[in-house]
Amino acid sequence: MKIFSKEQVYEGDRLTVERQQISSVDLMERAGMAIFGWFHRRMQGAQVPIHIFCGIGNNGGDGLVLARHLILDGYNVKTYIVNYSDKRSKDFLINYDRIKQVSKVWPTLLKEGDDFPEISEKDIIVDAIFGIGLNRPIHQWVLFLFKHLDESRAFTLSVDIPSGLQPDKVPESDLCVVKANYTLSFVTPKLVFFLPETAKYTDQWEVLDIGFDMQYVFEVETEANLIGKNExxxxxxxxxxxxxxxxxxxxxxxxxxxxxxxxxxxxxxxxxxxxxxxxxxxxxxxxxxxxxxxxxxxxxxxxxxxxxxxxxxxxxxxxxxxxxxxxxxxxxxxxxxxxxxxxxxxxxxxxxxxxxxxxxxxxxxxxxxxxxxxxxxxxxxxxxxxxxxxxxxxxxxxxxxxxxxxxxxxxxxxxxxxxxxxxxxxxxxxxxxxxxxxxxxxxxxxxxxxxxxxxxxxxxxxxxxxxxxxxxxxxxxxxxxxxxxxxxxxxxxxxxxxxxxxxxxxxxxxxxxxxxxx
Structure with missing residues (x-):
């Protein structure tokens, strides 16, 4: 299995949109639906509280798609927007409007100085705050949120990659990364899932198919490959x-x-x-x-x-x-x-x-x-x-x-x-x-x-x-x-x-x- 670099993921996104004649928000819908399918197969409608923390970029947009479909299917969902910047991605905003149309309770806006929500050890956390494109220092209050999530001891699932973890760097501190019990990674796993200093941030991982352009997947040469029985x-x-x-x-x-x-x-x-x-x-x-x-x-x-x-x-x-x-x-x-x-x-x-x-x-x-x-x-x-x-x-x-x-x-x-x-x-x-x-x-x-x-x-x-x-x-x-x-x-x-x-x-x-x- 090929292990894509961050740049190769972005190029795969671009070519998939171009060759399949879809929009980037359509690809985001696929990603969110893939996560929803993973959840639904395992939970079968169980009413465990699900806390979905969304950033304001495309990773957060994936989280909003998931939240919308869970709400439409009758799950007990609480959605939060981690408002760490005034900038928002276009596809995030589209899905922010969409969830408002289906939810009686709009997502809660979390900003610096706000109290964090109570989370039980028996609840589920979905971490969709930062994706692979994180390229800035994380605000201190967001790091406190990470700590709050960890201390809840609730099962934590990260979308694509644990927030704060970059696909090509070792974090400066354990406090800078969400500690995930499970990570659902799109298309390919990330190299950091296999390195001693970074593998500890997710106990398990799984790759989800979101319909990437197969010609690109077959033809692209990657630096790293995961070796299993098929290889x-x-x-x-x-x-x-x-x-x-x-x-x-x-x-x-x-x-x-x-x-x-x-x-x-x-x-x-x-x-x-x-x-x-x-x-x-x-x-x-x-x-x-x-x-x-x-x-x-x-x-x-x-x-x-x-x-x-x-x-x-x-x-x-x-x-x-x-x-x-x-x-x-x-x-x-x-x-x-x-x-x-x-x-x-x-x-x-x-x-x-x-x-x-x-x-x-x-x-x-x-x-x-x-x-x-x-x-x-x-x-x-x-x-x-x-x-x-x-x-x-x-x-x-x-x-x-x-x-x-x-x-x-x-x-x-x-x-x-x-x-x-x-x-x-x-x-x-x-x-x-x-x-x-x-x-x-x-x-x-x-x-x-x-x-x-x-x-x-x-x-x-x-x-x-x-x-x-x-x-x-x-x-x-x-x-x-x-x-x-x-x-x-x-x-x-x-x-x-x-x-x-x-x-x-x-x-x-x-x-x-x-x-x-x-």
Whole structure:
């Protein structure tokens, strides 16, 4: 799913009006009706008080359309105009006149110094005060209104975006944004719904179709895309009946040091479980017996050193190499990595201490093969690109780093973002259970194993991040967040693959069966 920028939303508005030969107020009517339909399907006429707070721009106009239709359908509606300026949008004024014609009680005008309405915890608030076009400081009295709404503890639904939140900026303070329980976003979600510093302003979101011009939707190129099953399924490469293990590549996992061999086991298991035809582990001598015992499917090559990697030398031609898990950052290991990079011809996936070595020796970055995949956790990312001031600054720094070094960078988090050049691929799967030791090692192995099968490094990264999160989403149903460990994620990779081909009705049936069993 494409994630439109603010400018692209405005252009989509303009082209929809032009190509469908409608007016902008007609498009506003569609938006308000879409929200009304969402409400009506859930409330079915219930007489819970609904407090609709409308600004004086187009977001407020959407709120007025909603209020009018709720009133016409007999709902218990109280409408307020948050009068923060003398300027009003044309379409707002049209809908202000329309609601006056159908309502016995006109909207209440709220201005500075007025008392705020009483709102019960059992009421519903609709926030239609500011939309994506907010470009001015918010008056202090409006911020007090935000505080009043929050303190009511009533269910709060925001129209398009929580008021005060801009689609391309991090707010200066939590006090500057309405805290929504639910946001109904038009056409596409907003990038701020997925960033750590801004996602907290809406607990859930949903996209509403308002009849945007489909040619524009299909043709426009967006910086960011949300990755779900519909985006992943076309990437999948089915296996030929007459294929064999050699058809699916040979992954070499280089890593481990004394006391950290578990990372190599997790990474190599994940590479094989995601479909790599062969997996070889290159480890210090101390890892030989362990790997041969606990992971019989893997082949093992050992370094000459007992406890760490000091000389990377092998007589094979791997399809792809995963480097860095549990490897340490000693001088000997760093020198071995440098020598390896100078002669390596295989695609690379680099994680953990491999990234730390790059951060400490930036001259090695020029030795990386094109489209090398880097999978840092937040601290490793900071060592690599430097500190950032906010989430948007972080994205800009990662994009610049990706372009400069021609690498794929995965920003791991609740919504992991795969970055390549100027493009962002925002993942939709995963859960807090992945906040556990070794889950990053599993992701590294999965991406490595996908590249081994012939997936392009960028595609392998996007696909791997999705499967990793989906495996955890399925596993957590059996184990819960707290008890999920990295090994379990590997065990559910197969089910994540199978889930790609399940139809919605099949998934619903499984969910109903599960509820029946519990």
């Amino acid at each position: 992943i399924l076309p990437l999948y490469k089915p296996r030929d009946k007459f294929s064999h293990k050699g058809s699916f590549g040979h992954s070499l996992i280089i890593g481990g040091s004394y006391g950290k061999m578990g990372a190599v086991i997790l990474t190599s298991r994940a590479a094989l479980s995601v479909g790599s035809g062969l997996v070889t582990c290159y480890v210090p001598q101390c890892g030989y017996a362990l790997l041969q015992s606990v992971f019989p499917e893997a082949m093992v090559i050992t370094d000459s050193d007992e406890t760490q990697i000091t000389n990377i030398s092998f007589d094979m031609k791997p399809t792809v190499i995963g480097f860095g898990v549990g490897i340490g950052t000693s001088v000997d290991t760093t020198n071995a990595f440098e020598a390896f990079l100078k002669s390596n011809q295989s695609p690379l996936v680099i994680d953990a201490d491999g990234i730390n070595i790059l951060a400490n020796n930036s001259e090695l970055l020029k030795l990386l093969p094109p489209e090398t995949v880097l999978t840092p956790h937040p601290k490793e990312l900071e060592r690599l690109i430097g500190a950032w001031t906010n989430d948007f600054d972080k994205l800009n720094k990662v994009k610049a780093f990706s372009k400069k070094h021609n690498v794929v960078v995965i920003i791991k988090g609740a919504h992991s973002i795969t970055v390549y050049q100027d493009k962002l691929y925002v993942n939709s799967t995963g859960n807090p259970g992945l906040a556990t030791a070794g889950s990053g090692d599993v992701l590294t192995g999965m991406i490595t194993g996908l590249i081994a099968q012939g997936y392009d490094p960028l595609i392998a990264s996007v696909f791997g991040v999705y499967l990793h999160g989906k495996s955890a989403d399925i596993a957590v149903q059996d184990y819960g967040y707290e008890s999920l460990i990295a090994s379990y994620v590997i065990h559910y990779i197969g089910e994540a693959y199978l889930d790609l081909f399940k139809q919605p009705e099949q998934l619903q049936q499984e969910e109903d069966d599960e509820k029946g069993n519990t």
